[in-house]
Amino acid sequence: MKPHNVMMTPYGGAVLIDFGLAKGVDAGKGTSLSGGNHTPGWAxxxxxxxxxxxxxxxxxxxxxxxxxxxxxRPGVISEEARLEKMEELGHPEWLGELVNYATVPHSADDRIQSVAEFKVRLENQGEMP
Incomplete structure (x- = not known):
């Protein structure tokens, strides 16, 4: 998933496109959409x-x-530098922490575990209710 794979609708919504290389999704097994080729930095x-x-x-x-x-663009940047940049731009601290928690590079086990969890955290200012 990268900006080129997101199209805006005339009504202000966003649509994810380009599933040509995606693998099948089995909700019961938690499989991923990201089975095809990937773009460094975004994956x-x-x-x-x-x-x-x-x-x-x-x-x-x-x-x-x-x-x-x-x-x-995403790149190698420390968690502290991300938080500083977000603060500099006026974004709340919890949002920078959410981005950091989603993009932990060294261990998938330390990341947010699903897009559903990401959505809940986004709706609750980074917290799980």
Whole structure:
């Protein structure tokens, strides 16, 4: 998932496109949409080894949110630098922490575990109710 895969509708909604390389989704098994090729920076490091799962989608979603909020491409940046940039732009601290939690590079187990969890946290200012 990257900006080129998101199209805006005339009504202000967003639609995710380009599923040509996506693998099938089995909600019961928690499989991922990110089974096809990937773009470095937008995909997590484990994709280099062909590893996919719900957390790879969360990572890409976090990078997309980072780009939307800062107009910066994802890259190697410390968690502290992300928080500073978000604060500099006037975004609330919890939103920077949410982006960091979604894009933990070193361990998928330390990331938000699903897009559904990401949505709940986004709706609740970073917290799980």
């Amino acid at each position: 997590p490091p484990e994709r280099e080894n062909g590893v996919t799962g719900p957390t790879t989608d969360v990572y890409s979603l976090g990078q997309l949110l980072w780009h939307m909020l800062t107009n910066q």
